[in-house]
Amino acid sequence: MRIITVLGFLLLAVPVTAQEAIENPNKKAVVASVENQSNSLIELSDEIWSHAEIAFKEDHSSEALASYAESRGFRVTRGVGEIPTAFVAEYGSGEPVIGILGEFDALPGLSQKAVPYKSPLVEGAGGHGCGHNLFGVASLGAAVSIKELIEKGEFEGTIRFYGTPAEEKFFGKLWMIRAGLFDDVDVVMDWHPGAETKANVQSSLALVDFLVEFEGQAAHASSDPWNGRSASDALELYTDGINMYREHIKPTVRIHYHIQDAGKVVNVVPDYAKIWTRVRDTRREGMEKVWKQVERIAEGASIMANVDYKITLISGIHEILVNRTGGAALQKNLEALGTITYTEEEENFARKIQEATNSEVVGLDMEINPLEETEEHPSGGSTDVGDVSFVAPTIRLSATVAPKGTPWHSWAVVATSGMSIGHKGMQYAAKALAMTMVDLFEQPELVEEVKAEFRERKGDYVYEGMVPPGPPPLDFDQD
Template identity: 65%
Template sequence: MKRIILLCCALTMTIGATAQKMTTTKKTVIAAVENHKDALIKISDSIWALAETAFNESQSARILADYAEKNGLTVTRGVADIPTAFTATYGSGSPVISILGEYDALPGISQKASPEKEPLQEGAAGHGCGHNLFGAASLGAAIAIKELMETGKIKGTVKFLGTPAEEKYFAKVWMVKAGLWDDVDVNISWHPSSGIEADVQSGLSLIDFIVEFHGQAAHASGDPWNGRSASDALELYTTGINYYREHILPSSRIHYHIQDGGQVVNVVPDYAKLWVRVRDPKRKVMLPTYERVKAMAEGAAIMANVTHEISLVSGIYETLVNRTGGEIMQKNLELLGPITYTAEEDAFGKAIQKATGKPEVGMDSKIYPLKETKEIPGGGSTDVGDVSWNVPNINLGVTVAPKDTPWHSWAVVACGGMSIGHKGMVYASKAMAMTMVDLFENKKLVQKVTEEFKTRKGDEVYEPMIEGPPPIGQN
């Protein structure tokens, strides 16, 4: 009897797996991505070589926007008062499906497309999060949908959003505030990863702020009693933060970066500055911690007999998961199947793993099943979270680097500039285009995704955590 039950279960699973079929429209968008593959790789490689950082992505944004325009999308540049942000749209009416594209790099991790650490340009930036692939893949999917719309087989509007400065300032928050998703029914996003899966995990909310201390300069030996040290306040403050870590929830995080602790050893510093970040999987938990950490700055200033000021940089929400959307994406991943790697690519992956001290298991090409959504996730943060609290968001992760590769590192930069990254980019483009086909063809799916979004959001009122205009040109 037990064997019969197991056999029935296996048969049911097989039927479920084969029920989803590759339709003509999905074959069409896959073919469209293939037709644009060489151009998308060229775009990705150009952005990879430029490696422009937050709000400095002028050439990267232009390359993407120009290709969108060349392929018949209507481009609006400099949206939300951000010179490197843009939209590219095609079609009319509903549903309106948007897709995100990022293209900013990280400072200091320049790297050649080599499995050994070797900067392309010493001290320069590099795409250690694969954003050169991110923007190109998403644009490829948007163009594939546009070309399908031209045949009359689907109707609605596709909207590509070029979103800069994800790594530092979180430009999407200003873009959300500017209303760029107000007309959107569902948003699609992806992120480079070391595995393939429909992503149904949240991220961490966070808030960034600057603390500055102002004191009185004096000779550090001749008359230090005449000085009031801003760096003393800074040290007292960071010591307080480090003691406070013991008394916050294990899921919370506090980081800081000292940006100015004084210039020379023989002067009592009259100025000190640090960047502070507070995170937690839940914004409602993060905010009280933020208030406490701000209050500690005042205490440090009092002890050092200096003044202080605090200025908000920006803050972002945790990602609001949509499992209904994840299930749609998952079926399309299973239709596409795993990525196939050459022996040379697998050897490259193993060399990356060896260089970074990881098990040399090579590339991970499996399609992972849809996971349970964790209540308290680990990992990092993204301003996609702010989008997800304003419109239903479907997210995807695709392999662009070998298993266990340290993210935000030279190793990811290396893979993003060669065929391993290229294959992941093209795969992501196809998967997202296929998922958009489902949404355009079936309004009931859009309704189900929207219903879950409304249920999960509840009565939460979104409030962007920014003050003033985007910090363009700030260091």
Template identity: 70%
Template sequence: MKTHAAFLALLLCVVFPVSAQNGMNANKKAVINSVENHSDKLIEISDKIWAHAETAFRETASSKLLADYAEANGFTVERGVAEMPTAFVATYGSGSPVIGILGEFDALPGISQKAQPVKAPLEEGKPGHGCGHNLFGTGSLGAAIAVKELIKSGKLKGTIKFYGTPAEEKYFGKLWMAREGLFDNLDVCLDWHPSAETVADVQSSLALVDFTVEFFGEAAHASADPWNGKSASDGLELYTTGMNFLREHIKPTVRIHYHIQDGGQVVNVVPEYARVWTRVRDTKREGMLEVYERVKKIAEGAAMMAGVDYKISLVSGLHEVLVNRAGGTIMQKNLELLGPITYTKEEINFAKKIQEATGKPQIGMDSEIRPLEETKEHPGGGSTDVGDVSWVVPEIRLGVTTAPKDTPWHSWAVVACGGMSIGHKGMTYAAKAMGMTIVDLLEAPQKVEAVKEEFRERKGNAEYEAILPDGPPPIDGE
């Protein structure tokens, strides 16, 4: 009986090789091999970007590292696209399908950190990669290179485009790229983001609008003749007070944030100028715009009460992500093929020390591959300019574990993990998962069509228009 069973197992392996049984075909194996072959260089690039830690529109060295490596691997690179010196597009192949991959590389101010599990700035007050974008851009490029090699060898047909997208954390560089039509010729686009878990991402994000409100008054001596002054900061305070009273009367899905950028310079002068940066979010663009209009009226009322003038200036705005479950399903199957990331004892100890330092349960890493989630009508979380891309072209999204469970995001803890092996493992895993998903798309045109059909259904008659002021990106902005 055992002999018969063994013979049957051998026969199955001959007729249906293990790779065919589990879906890991030759092209997907080639993707994995490619990422592993390039891994040393990818980690080197990621670590250099981590060390540079360049913020919005200042990512000169980081952008160059990625663009140069794309060029060295046979891509045609167009630099400085959409009037942004650090934005670029790297292209290889010809014809359809045309698949895009997004890559980010900007850091966050003020959270510099060494690659160690206790808070210790690399350079006090300097930026750090608290969202893991050093991993994001590099991992995406690793996937693009793996697919490029298959196209070059004749194993796949189509075009692969890698997008170097700057300033996601502040100015949202993809908006200008979308306005320039740089995503218009894509059939499907992919992105990934560092996370505390590994998921095929089928959740939306929050739409937002960014704007500044300036108040203009008249200066006077704050003690000798304050009656001759008109306080711009009075206008600002009345404005923020009005927004805070509004919070009781908005839906739970709405978020309002503000940052006072200038409230006056000295205490003995009635300030003639004040400025506040405001952000309104909601799970749906329509809800966000409704609150935006109310907040603008609050600014007008505040200026009237203070007897000052005011000016509202749009900075930019984001669309919520248009979810694509057909694409998510393809990605999910590849995560299941790859299985969870495994960690060494040293990496788990590092993770637990991070959790201890941030007051979280010391449970280590979470890279379990769970079933594809149901899409929520009103998700929590943040916002991303990937949302705008998703209204132009179907977007397949991925989150991969690069930090311990419950780690505070945009913090020193994420910076620490992004500069060592926990982050490196997540980055190379993401490159494999995205590359394998692109293999599915290029091998099976019907899968591309299914993704595009869902996109058309979800988008309906909506016309995409970037929420941007006229003119070029604020390269020299504050």
């Protein structure tokens, strides 16, 4: 086994046995390309990790990725979809057009040092609690390896990297889709940092985000409260209504809310209140039924409190449209690539993370999980990749960047995303994605099979994005 020392970390290359299992010369070439980019990819990932910029504010992170793409010979178009931090990097021409997604936004309030105990890097600042500092970099590294083969004439077509901001809050891909940026793509590659390595053939949850605002009449809370109409009362009635409703929804449904304004001082009847509400379900049609009922609850609350109300759509996303044909192709490449191998130091780091988060102390998952059966009603989160998957067939990967049982969207993922455990998962993902893209470029019949499954699963459904008219909410108050 060859060992490479990079930036003070011991980073293991693909085991010799795995390299021997990769017979295709173009796949060998992309694996070598990712390894040759190793120093640059780690530096780029750590740079994005250190800035930890939140939705629509990812100026430095976006520019770092776009500049790297330009330095490697890509044509870069910045500010696409009316989003300053969104961009597209492309190389080649003609068909097939193979896209690959890259996210890079962080989460508010999760700042953390690369240590196995909670210790903010900058108190109150953002942190990559979903590993997106690794996400965009791995995808771009894979795209570069394919670009090099097109440049050498090994195959024809177009490789296109999508720099997609604001996945964590506003779902930036929705506006990129609306701008037509995915209209001509044949297949899209996607991955996400995780605690296990597998071809991801599970769906996600559809969701909708909307604001409810109540407006009443201010008054002195002691001397003449009878002259007041409390917006805060309406907000409380609204949340009570939601919580009563929970008994009567299906187990697949999730409802969340975040109170953003419920008054400023105790001695004034509040004349304004605001709450962000999110509704999810495993299918869009199920989500929509609950969404409309929750909106009716807001109306009822306004009537009871004798105040006015307004509902504003922020955005909404579809569930993932699974593509098992693409997943099976990816699975073969995972098995050929082999497992990620960790040092004892990395295993100890992982176990300390598990101890600190009250998780089972079992270390890191080094297995290549078999291709799963697709569940009808999966658990888990939501992603705007779901909308991409209704526009173009999408092949998805999960790669290990954190210990098993790690709470996601937490300081623990920030910690591993900023050190060698995350770096290894990032490079592994780049290799697996690139190898699968080699299959797509070399096998037109595979592209057609992936597209045929996409058409069959989508059926006669006509995709329409859940975004309000006008530009993205770039100036939205994120506090």
